[in-house]
Amino acid sequence: MAKIKDVAAAAGVSPSTVSRVLCNGPVSDKVRKRVEAAMARLDYRPNLAARRLRSQHTDTIGLIVSDIRNPFFTAVSRAVEDEAYRNGMRVILCNTDENPDKEAMYLRLMQEERVTGVIFAPTRQAVAGIDQQALGFPVVMIDRINADAATDAVVLDNRRAAAQLVGHLLQQGYRHIGGLFGNTSNTGTERHAGFSEALQQASLAAPARFVAPSVEAAEQAVLQWLAEPARPQALLVSNGVLLLGAVRALKSAGLRWPQDVALVGFDNEVWTDLLGDGLTVVEQPVNEIGRTAMTMLLERLNEPERSQRIVVLQGRLVVRGSSLPQ
Amino acid sequence: MAKIKDVAAAAGVSPSTVSRVLCNGPVSDKVRKRVEAAMARLDYRPNLAARRLRSQHTDTIGLIVSDIRNPFFTAVSRAVEDEAYRNGMRVILCNTDENPDKEAMYLRLMQEERVTGVIFAPTRQAVAGIDQQALGFPVVMIDRINADAATDAVVLDNRRAAAQLVGHLLQQGYRHIGGLFGNTSNTGTERHAGFSEALQQASLAAPARFVAPSVEAAEQAVLQWLAEPARPQALLVSNGVLLLGAVRALKSAGLRWPQDVALVGFDNEVWTDLLGDGLTVVEQPVNEIGRTAMTMLLERLNEPERSQRIVVLQGRLVVRGSSLPQ
DNA sequence: ACAAAAAGTGGTATCGATTTCAATTGCAGC
DNA sequence: GCTGCAATTGAAATCGATACCACTTTTTGT
Numbered sequence: 001m002a003k004i005k006d007v008a009a010a011a012g013v014s015p016s017t018v019s020r021v022l023c024n025g026p027v028s029d030k031v032r033k034r035v036e037a038a039m040a041r042l043d044y045r046p047n048l049a050a051r052r053l054r055s056q057h058t059d060t061i062g063l064i065v066s067d068i069r070n071p072f073f074t075a076v077s078r079a080v081e082d083e084a085y086r087n088g089m090r091v092i093l094c095n096t097d098e099n100p101d102k103e104a105m106y107l108r109l110m111q112e113e114r115v116t117g118v119i120f121a122p123t124r125q126a127v128a129g130i131d132q133q134a135l136g137f138p139v140v141m142i143d144r145i146n147a148d149a150a151t152d153a154v155v156l157d158n159r160r161a162a163a164q165l166v167g168h169l170l171q172q173g174y175r176h177i178g179g180l181f182g183n184t185s186n187t188g189t190e191r192h193a194g195f196s197e198a199l200q201q202a203s204l205a206a207p208a209r210f211v212a213p214s215v216e217a218a219e220q221a222v223l224q225w226l227a228e229p230a231r232p233q234a235l236l237v238s239n240g241v242l243l244l245g246a247v248r249a250l251k252s253a254g255l256r257w258p259q260d261v262a263l264v265g266f267d268n269e270v271w272t273d274l275l276g277d278g279l280t281v282v283e284q285p286v287n288e289i290g291r292t293a294m295t296m297l298l299e300r301l302n303e304p305e306r307s308q309r310i311v312v313l314q315g316r317l318v319v320r321g322s323s324l325p326q
Numbered sequence: 327m328a329k330i331k332d333v334a335a336a337a338g339v340s341p342s343t344v345s346r347v348l349c350n351g352p353v354s355d356k357v358r359k360r361v362e363a364a365m366a367r368l369d370y371r372p373n374l375a376a377r378r379l380r381s382q383h384t385d386t387i388g389l390i391v392s393d394i395r396n397p398f399f400t401a402v403s404r405a406v407e408d409e410a411y412r413n414g415m416r417v418i419l420c421n422t423d424e425n426p427d428k429e430a431m432y433l434r435l436m437q438e439e440r441v442t443g444v445i446f447a448p449t450r451q452a453v454a455g456i457d458q459q460a461l462g463f464p465v466v467m468i469d470r471i472n473a474d475a476a477t478d479a480v481v482l483d484n485r486r487a488a489a490q491l492v493g494h495l496l497q498q499g500y501r502h503i504g505g506l507f508g509n510t511s512n513t514g515t516e517r518h519a520g521f522s523e524a525l526q527q528a529s530l531a532a533p534a535r536f537v538a539p540s541v542e543a544a545e546q547a548v549l550q551w552l553a554e555p556a557r558p559q560a561l562l563v564s565n566g567v568l569l570l571g572a573v574r575a576l577k578s579a580g581l582r583w584p585q586d587v588a589l590v591g592f593d594n595e596v597w598t599d600l601l602g603d604g605l606t607v608v609e610q611p612v613n614e615i616g617r618t619a620m621t622m623l624l625e626r627l628n629e630p631e632r633s634q635r636i637v638v639l640q641g642r643l644v645v646r647g648s649s650l651p652q
Numbered sequence: 653a654c655a656a657a658a659a660g661t662g663g664t665a666t667c668g669a670t671t672t673c674a675a676t677t678g679c680a681g682c
Numbered sequence: 683g684c685t686g687c688a689a690t691t692g693a694a695a696t697c698g699a700t701a702c703c704a705c706t707t708t709t710t711g712t
Contacts, residue, residue: 001462003668014692019670028690043460045437049378050668053697058375067404074400078393081421090435093419095407109416111371134369136327215596247600270541271597274573329698340662345700352659376698379667 002042011038022046052114060090061297062110062118066098066185066213070241071269072286073121076142079290080119087298089116098184098213100125111136117297123184138300140293144186145310152300153310154293158187161282161315162194162236165264168280168317169234170202173325174262178232180221180242183210191238191266207232211242218245219252226253226261233261233326240267247275263322266315277321285313328368337364348372378440386416387623388436388444392424392511392539396567397595398612399447402468405616406445413624415442424510424539426451437462443623449510464626466619470512471636478626479636480619484513487608487641488520488562491590494606494643495560496528499651500588504558506547506568509536517564517592533558537568544571545578552579552587559587559652566593573601589648592641603647611639 004022008015011034020027021035038044052058063080065073077093084091092113094106103126110118121143122130132139132151141153162179169177179195182188192208199206209225211217218237222245225231237243243265250257257263257276265272268283292311300306330348334341337360346353347361364370378384389406391399403419410417418439420432429452436444447469448456458465458477467479488505495503505521508514518534525532535551537543544563548571551557563569569591576583583589583602591598594609618637626632 004670005668015669016671016692017690020691023670026690031690045434047379047440047668048438049375049384049440050697051670052375053373053379053699054668054670056670056697068394068407069397069400069404071395071397074395078395078421081394081419090418092416093407095404108371112374114373114375244596251600269597270570271595271600274577274597275600330700331698341699342662342664342701343660346661349700352661354660357660373698376667377700379669380698380700382667382700 002044003047004044007035007038007042007044010042011035056114058090058114058116059088060092060113060115061294062092062094062106062113062115062120064094064096064103064106064110064118064120064122066121066123067095068093072143072240072267072284075286076290076293079287080294083291083294087294096123098123107135116301119293119297121185124186124189127186138297138304140297140300142289142293146186146189150308152296152308154289154296155310155312156187156284156289157312157314158190159194159197161266161317162191162238163198164315164317165236165280165282166195166198166202168319169236169262169264169323170198172262172323174234174323175204176233177204177206177236178225178234179206179208179236179238180218180225180246181208181210181238182213182242184213188213188238195236213239213241215241215245215248218242219249220245222246222249223253226250226255231261234258234323235261235263237263237265239265240269243267243269243272243279243281247279257322258324258326262324262326268316268318272318273320275322277324280320280323281318282315283318284315288313328370329373330370333361333364333368333370336368337361384416384440384442385414386418386439386441387620388418388420388432388439388441388446390420390422390429390432390436390444390446390448392447392449393421394419398469398566398593398610401612402616402619405613406620409617409620413620422449424449433461442627445619445623447511450512450515453512464623464630466623466626468615468619472512472515476634478622478634480615480622481636481638482513482610482615483638483640484516485520485523487592487643488517488564489524490641490643491562491606491608492521492524494645495562495588495590495649496524498588498649500560500649501530502559503530503532503562504551504560505532505534505562505564506544506551506572507534507536507564508539508568510539514539514564521562539565539567541567541571541574544568545575546571548572548575549579552576552581557587560584560649561587561589563589563591566591566595569593569595569598569605569607573605583648584650584652588650588652594642594644598644599646601648603650606646606649607644608641609644610641614639 004015004018008018018035021032081091096102117138119140127146139151141151145153145155181192196206209221211221237246264280266282268281272279272281330341330344334344344361347358407417422428443464445466453472465477467477471479471481507518522532535547537547563572590606592608594607598605598607
């Protein structure tokens with residue numbers, strides 16, 4: 001494969017000049033044309049590894065999520081990638097499966113890649129331990145943060161969204177409301193807090209259960225819960241994955257919603273409006289989350305010293321049949 | 327950030343020796359320990375750009391799909407990435423949105439990255455023009471190929487799968503069967519072929535329509551089709567995205583399945599068994615597709631001269647309520 | 653005990669680009 | 683026609699690792 005020296009020779013100029021053509025440096029039009037012709041003739045492709053080594057910027061960011069198969073992360077990552085490529089940056093995607101060991105391993109990989117920055121949806125264990133200074137690159141957290149995170153972040157207003165769902169259920173006449181949350185992320189914790197507060201304010205009990213963030217775990221938990229004598233009239237489910245599990249559970253138990261139990265949740269996945277009269281959910285602004293995270297990362301790179309910034313986005317309550325009054 | 331020279335100095339050895347520790351070269355245990363201690367002390371991270379430049383292997387592959395939000399590609403890409411990381415390789419993911427310009431651009435990028443190889447789901451335009459010789463790396467096509475593709479490939483037996491669906495519908499008593507296919511990929515073409523052959527064999531007409539591969543286009547087309555007087559009794563839909571569109575169309579037209587129209591399709595997405603008595607579909611072995619593609623790429627890299635190989639995987643017919651006899 | 657082979661280590665060139673600095677060219681002003 | 687300044691261009695150093703070769707030390711076989 002042709003290298004810069006070959007192009008230079010073919011065009012009768014020095015490698016420096018070819019490099020300047022590549023990087024839009026000061027080159028006369030005549031020479032530029034000649035060099036570009038030579039590049040085309042030789043089918044030249046600049047070697048990005050060499051370029052990155054010499055120039056010391058990789059134009060690459062890392063995107064670390066728990067599982068790209070979770071439609072929330074799929075959508076966010078697509079938005080991140082679009083925005084990244086639009087700014088001439090490459091993305092390295094990593095799936096941690098909520099496994100702290102993998103998180104650590106991928107953070108290390110990001111250092112070896114000398115990425116410019118990282119967008120990260122950390123587990124509860126990881127969120128506290130992030131030290132941008134030690135890492136050597138800025139981090140923008142998404143989806144999950146805790147109070148004393150020291151990085152930029154883009155998150156949903158989880159408390160409010162959960163409270164909104166509870167408020168809606170109360171308004172519809174439900175009083176006995178249960179909540180199902182993921183046990184690995186701060187998102188679950190936050191949503192639980194909003195859930196509890198809202199019910200407490202109404203002087204109602206707030207029975208909650210926490211499960212591993214998988215369809216199966218949720219299905220299991222809901223099946224069991226609804227078989228108990230004091231089963232809730234309504235169920236609030238903390239994310240799309242768990243919601244799917246809950247739906248499966250209701251279906252296999254032969255329960256209908258909202259007649260047997262009302263069902264509301266998070267994440268407006270494609271199937272939520274196809275089931276019966278639809279599921280009431282809070283929709284997350286997935287594109288905006290991804291785009292904003294990428295934008296914030298770029299801003300932080302331009303202005304390393306600016307103060308920490310947390311963007312809180314609002315969800316959108318989508319009311320459908322699953323929360324109609326019983 | 328510490329470099330190899332710093333580690334060498336700290337450990338009192340030469341850079342060569344540090345490099346050998348890094349690459350599991352021949353080093354005495356005593357020295358290895360000392361070097362590893364120095365690495366830990368300095369928090370050393372090898373610079374991958376430098377390593378790639380010098381060693382001339384990037385341990386990186388490209389994965390080019392049309393849209394990661396299509397659950398089929400999400401699942402495949404997750405499988406590819408797992409298999410890649412398991413083999414110490416990195417993955418660069420690109421979304422082409424079925425746009426040939428983007429395809430060309432990303433192939434160019436792959437050359438600049440000097441990737442070891444590429445796994446690629448090309449559009450119909452691109453599939454013919456792939457020349458591994460010119461690209462400089464081997465390509466494994468997935469999902470979509472045409473007869474004279476000159477690369478390794480992993481595909482579903484699309485003809486047979488479509489024929490299987492048709493056979494099932496015939497067995498259930500349906501005679502007037504319509505097919506809806508995507509118009510950008512060879513997958514659509516192949517599935518259409520299987521569909522046509524199967525119906526022709528039964529001496530039946532094979533009315534087919536082709537649409538852009540989007541939910542909206544499918545919804546539109548199905549709405550229109552079912553409003554016509556000679557509407558089909560059963561609909562075969564060529565992939566999960568179009569199937570979602572079809573379901574939306576039926577729902578908004580107030581039609582039930584299979585009573586008003588039977589519905590069968592491809593891709594066993596999470597929601598297909600949640601709707602009424604479920605949708606009858608052919609499930610693609612998504613994990614196997616991804617894993618196999620990655621494996622084939624690795625094999626090809628080990629043995630560049632071996633003959634072209636196309637792995638054809640079988641789908642699994644999942645019969646559900648949407649194809650019950652009317 | 654000695655020769656031969658193997659193992660371990662260091663020095664230096666090199667991967668392919670960009671960067672820095674110095675040299676050259678072109679052009680305006682006088 | 684000459685001087686001075688800006689615009690181009692080239693030469694050489696450099697990014698941080700690995701590869702290759704040469705050299706020393708240890709091990710093995712007889």
